[in-house]
Amino acid sequence: MNEIKYVIFDFGGVFVEEAFSKARIEYARKTGLPISKIWKEIKPCWKALEKGEIPEEEFWSRYEMQAKDKRFKKEEIKAIFESKQKRNEEIVNLILDLRKKGYKTALLTNNVKEWLEEYEKKDPLSQYFEVVVSSHETKTVKPFPEIYQTMLERLKAKPEECVFIDDKQRNLDTAVSLGMKTILCTNSKKAIKELRDLLYS
Numbered sequence: 511m512n513e514i515k516y517v518i519f520d521f522g523g524v525f526v527e528e529a530f531s532k533a534r535i536e537y538a539r540k541t542g543l544p545i546s547k548i549w550k551e552i553k554p555c556w557k558a559l560e561k562g563e564i565p566e567e568e569f570w571s572r573y574e575m576q577a578k579d580k581r582f583k584k585e586e587i588k589a590i591f592e593s594k595q596k597r598n599e600e601i602v603n604l605i606l607d608l609r610k611k612g613y614k615t616a617l618l619t620n621n622v623k624e625w626l627e628e629y630e631k632k633d634p635l636s637q638y639f640e641v642v643v644s645s646h647e648t649k650t651v652k653p654f655p656e657i658y659q660t661m662l663e664r665l666k667a668k669p670e671e672c673v674f675i676d677d678k679q680r681n682l683d684t685a686v687s688l689g690m691k692t693i694l695c696t697n698s699k700k701a702i703k704e705l706r707d708l709l710y711s
Contacts, residue, residue, distance in 0.1 A: 514691065514709055516665055516672045517608055519639075521619035523677030524695045525601055526629075529594035536590045541577045551576060559622055562646035566624040597633065600698040604705070605638045613709075616641040618661050618674065620651045641665055652676070653684040662688075673708060675701060 522528050534552075538545040552572060559569045570584035577587075605615050617635060619626075621644040629635070635642055643661045645651040652658070662669060669689030676682050682692040691708065695701035 512709060512711075513671055514613075514673050516614045516616060516667045517605075517705070517709075518616045518618050518661060518672055518674045518690075519601070519605065520674075520676040520678075520681070520695070521617060521621055522595075524598065524675055524701075525605075525617065525638075526598060527594065527596045528677065529591055529596075532594040533587065533591035536594070537573065537577075537582075537587050540586075540590075541580045541582050543576060543580075548576060557651075560620045560645045560651055561649050562623060563649075566622055569622075592628075595629075598698060600702060601695075602638065604702050609638075614640050614665065614667075616643070616661060616665055618643050618652070618657065618676075620645040622646055652678075652681040655684055655688060658684060658688055658690075673705065675705065 519525050522530060534548060535545060537543075538548055555564065555569050555572045558564045559566065567584075570588050573587045574582065574584040608615055615638060617639045619642075623644075623646040626635075626642075626644060626646075641661065641664045643657060643664060645657060648657050648660050650656040658674075662672070665672075669685075670691075672685075673691040673693060674682065674685040675693045675695050676685075677695050679694060682694060685692050693701050693704045693708070
C-alpha cells in the first residue's frame, strides 16, 4: 500500500528554472572573464550566502569587484539573475493538483533570505507549500542531513511517508539514506510521470 503523504520539492532547478548558473554564464560572456575563474573566486562567498552568514549585497559586490576593469556593476549581474529565474509551470500545476488530492507539499531549498523574500512579493509560496525550509534560516545546506531532519520535524512526517524531488543526485542520496523516496528532476515531464507512477500505481 502506498504510504506517501508528503511531496517535497527543491526550488532552483525544480519549482523555478535554475537561474544562478545561467546568470554566471551570461556574466562571463558579457565581461569576458573565464567562468572557471569566476566560480573559483565566488564559491566561498556563495557558500556563506546560502547559510545566511553574509548579506546579499556583499555577494553581488564580490561580482562587481571581479569585473571592476570592465566597469560591470553589481546591479547588472543581479538583473541578469532575476531575468533567468522563471517559474516552472508544469511543476506548479503538479503541485496544485497534488494539494487538491490531499497530499501535503513542502519546499526544501538551499537559498537566500532576500531572494525568497523578493520572490514572495510576486508569487506567495504559501499557495503551493505547507512548509518552507531554507538553508539561510537553518544555517545548514543540502546534502547535509540536518536540513532534511528540520523538514521532517516541521512536517511531523516519517521519512517513509515522503518523496523528495531535486535536480541534483547528491541531494537525493541523503534523502534516500534517511528513508525517503526520491525523484531526480532534470526533465520535468519525466519527473512528473515518475511521481504519478509512484503515487497512483
